[in-house]
Amino acid sequence: MGDKVQTLAYGSWPSPIDAALAAAHDGHPESVGFVGDEAWWTEPRPTEGGRRTLVRRTADGTEESVLPAPWNVRSRVMEYGGQAWAGLMRDTGPLVVFVNFADQRLYRHEPGGEPRPLTPVSSVGGGLRWVDPRPHPERDEVWCVLEEFTGEGPTDVRRVVAAVPLDGSAAEDRDAVRELTDDSHRFVTGPRLSPDGxxxxxxxxxxxxxxxxxxxxxxxxxxxxxxxxxxxxxxxxxxxxxxxxxxxxxxxxxxxxxxxxxxxxxxxxxxxxxxxxxxxxxxxxxxxxxxxxxRWFALLDDGLAAVVHGRGATALGILDLDTGQVVDAAGPWTEFAPSLAARGSRVIGIGASPRSAYEVVELDAATGEARVIGAAHDDPVDPSHYPEPQIRSFLGPAGREIHAHVYPPHNPGAVAFSTELPPYVVWAHGGPTGRAPLVLDLAIAYFTSRGIGVAEVNYGGSTGYGREYRNRLREQWGVVDVEDCAAVALALADEGTADRTRLAIRGGSAGGWTAAVSLTTTDVYACGTILYPILDLTNWGSGETHDFESQYLESLVGPLAEEPMRYAERSPSEHADRITAPFLLLQGLDDVICPPAQCERFLARLEERRVPHAYIAFEGEGHGFRRAETTVRVLEAELSLYAQVFGLNPPGIPNLELTK
Structure with a gap:
């Protein structure tokens, strides 16, 4: 090291973690599986239009991308998709089927050849979509979920378990797809066949x-x-x-x-x-x-199961189904994604930690040994610049416990003046039925290495802490989440960790809602960053979003037919006149989950107000940004907002022009 530590104001520390570096490391491997004895998975390519490719690890340990651009392995079933590929090993080599994002058709692919479509195109509404394919062990077909639009509306849709022939006979013929169930259930997962078939x-x-x-x-x-x-x-x-x-x-x-x-x-x-x-x-x-x-668990051949489990954080373990004993894998990983596959005594999963991004991990259930086999974490900068998070719990209203991860400002080459307290940004996760995992995120490091603290709040309603904690948000969305985030922010200020006058809130999707409601109902924050948010409950809950979440608000807010005033009272779009804090609003123009119309109505109601703000809309982006150039623009704009509001001086950041 040897470099002299500089004393500089918070927010102006020089950092090797720039927005381009953070963008290049955005996203992580998903959907692990075995094809014969080979491990396969999908990986993001932020610099290739944000597509996901299919990666194969051959017997000699070589990783190769199976599909070139522009192939994009991603399903749109229920818009969030899921398992979008499956494979099997034949005498002639691997055969995989996958969903291509652009047209949502299932394709058959044998490495060395060109992908061939297995399913037809429909011009009705959102067309035909597929997810969770499984090759049938005896029939030359894959069994999966079919989502079929029956009209132009977002809820004109049916879902069934279906069988798609592998010979391509259904590529132009919808009738060649065999429907295995009726559509008596609105939502279904892919079928699992018993051992005897x-x-x-x-x-x-x-x-x-x-x-x-x-x-x-x-x-x-x-x-x-x-x-x-x-x-x-x-x-x-x-x-x-x-x-x-x-x-x-x-x-x-x-x-x-x-x-x-x-x-x-x-x-x-x-x-x-x-x-x-x-x-x-x-x-x-x-x-x-x-x-x-x-997949949170995968069964092995000998009465054991690989399990992703935990309270808050998750570990990868081997469960003995007879004794109930769990032995966790040794290794640095403190968080595992819900994606597991097993073959023989081999288990593959996706693990990460506060010092490493998600990587593909193989566990030998016989020996308990685990090792990285794919998407290996490689430090792009000296890891001394990574944040050093703290697992914290705080007391909220009525003494309820609130879980959070606190990332103080950290840079090995800089300290702040002793008279100064750091600015902090509260991050509200999406879902809201979800959780912020404690893993290395270079977007967080982008801020902490410059002298801006981050606090991720797993507010009431978050998963990982049991159903009672999850149910705290029932009919309380826009109340409990907002109160919990504010309680954490104010506690950090009260204990002298954060500067009370330099607190911000940011969130995407449901977290964008929490950020927006926080700005319209509290005076805790000096500014906020709102990404692809829900802003108008009444319209969102009555036909403006996709089918999967179209009645989500019935439990989060209450029945719309019985509580219409509650929907209006909680919506930021109804109370734009209450906002006094500057904000940044970021939106994908192709977003069908939280459509741009929500942002546009919100901004229209602000026209008479002189609140400094910026609105950036991105063509070609949907719900959650995937392109590297988008992430760069987002991070730099966000940092510029905080610089202007908090009086910071970050070097080399383009100025975000705020409308006043």
């Missing part, structure tokens, strides 16, 4: 419930001609969320259920209905099913 199991649920509220575990007999008989509900219900189901070798069903208040694992005899807890703990072995095909 005689039964299939899947999950279903219906409006107004979200999958973390209540789902049904369905089982049906497979008939001789490859169809499914009448399904039976064997577990789950309106107040029980089953998040995943798999068949064990003995023909029983292993599934996660939150019937006791935490997603725990159970074994179920589908004939007798007898259900046994496999590992009863006050921690989560499941999570919110935002993406179809998420």
């Amino acid at each position: 005689r039964r299939a199991a899947w999950l279903g649920w219906d409006h107004p419930r979200m999958p973390w509220d209540g789902t049904s575990l369905l089982v049906a007999e497979v008939t001789g001609d490859g169809l499914l008989g009448e399904p039976r509900t064997v577990a789950g219900g309106p107040e029980e969320s089953v998040a995943q189901v798999e068949w064990a070798a003995d023909g029983t069903l292993v599934h996660s259920s939150d019937t006791t208040g935490y997603w725990n694992l159970y074994r179920l005899d589908p004939d007798s209905g007898e259900r046994t807890a496999l590992c009863a703990r006050e921690e989560e072995f499941g999570g919110p099913l935002w993406k179809v095909g998420s």
Whole structure:
């Protein structure tokens, strides 16, 4: 090191972590799976238009991108997608099927050839979409979820379990797709076949419930001609969320259920209905099913299961299904994504830590040894510039506990003046049924290395802490989340960690809502950054968003038919006149989840007010930004906002022009 430590004002520390560096490391691997003995997964390519490619790890340990640009492996089922590929190893080599984002068709691909479409195009509404494919072990087809639009409206849609032939005969013929279920359930996951091939199991649920509220575990007999008989509900219900189901070798069903208040694992005899807890703990072995095909556990061949589990943070462990004992993998990872695959005694998952971004990890269940096999974290700068987070809990209104991660300003080459307290930005996560994981995020490091603190708040309603904590947000969205974020911000100021006059809030999607409501209902923050937000509950809840979340507000806010005034009273768009703090509003023009119309109405109501603000809309971006150039613009604009409001002097940052 040897360099002299400079004494500089917070926010003006020189940092090697620029916006381009943060953008290049945005996103992480997803959707791990085995193709024969090979590990495969998807990876983001921010500098290639934000596409996701399919990566193969060959027997000699080489990583190769299987699909060149512009192929983009990503499903739009329920808009959030999920498992968008599957593969099997044949004598001639690997065969994979995948969903291509641009046209949402399923394609068949054998490396060395060109992808060939398996499904047709429909010009009706959002067309035909597919997710969670599984090759059938005996039939030359893949079984998956079909989402089909029946009209032009966002809720003119049906979903069924379907079989797609691998020979390409359905590429131009919708009738060649075999529908295996009816559309009696509004939402379904992909089917799982029993070891003997005689039964299939899947999950279903219906409006107004979200999958973390209540789902049904369905089982049906497979008939001789490859169809499914009448399904039976064997577990789950309106107040029980089953998040995943798999068949064990003995023909029983292993599934996660939150019937006791935490997603725990159970074994179920589908004939007798007898259900046994496999590992009863006050921690989560499941999570919110935002993406179809998420996997928190994977069954091994010998009575063991790989599990992603924990309370708050998640570990990767091996669970003995007979004894209920869990042995966690040794290694630096403190967070694992809900994506697991198992083959023999091998398990692959996706792990990260506060010092490393998500990477593909292989665990040998026989030895307990774990190692990185793909997307290996490589420090782009000296890791001494990374933040050093603190896991904290705070007391909120009525003495309720609030979980948070606090990232103080940190730079090995700079300290602040002893008379100065640092500015802090409160980050509100999306969902709102979700959680901010404690992992290395160079977007956070972008601020902390310059002398701006960040506090990620896992406010009431967040997952990872049990159903009771999750249910705190029931009919309280825009209240509890806002109160919890404010409580953390003010506590940091009261204890002398943060400067009370230099607090900001930022969030995207549901976090954008929390940020906007915070600016219209509190005086805690000097400014805010609002990304692709919900701003108008009444319109969003009555046809302006996509089908999956179209009735989400029924539980988050209350029934619209009974509480119309509550929808209006909580909406920032109804109270734009209350905003006095400067803000930055960022929006993708292709966003169908939180459409640009919400931002435009909000800004129109601000026209008579002289509130400094900036609005940047990005063509070609949807819900959540994926392109490197977008991320660069976002981070630099955000930093410029804080510089102007907090009186900071960050070097080399383009000035954001605020409308006044």
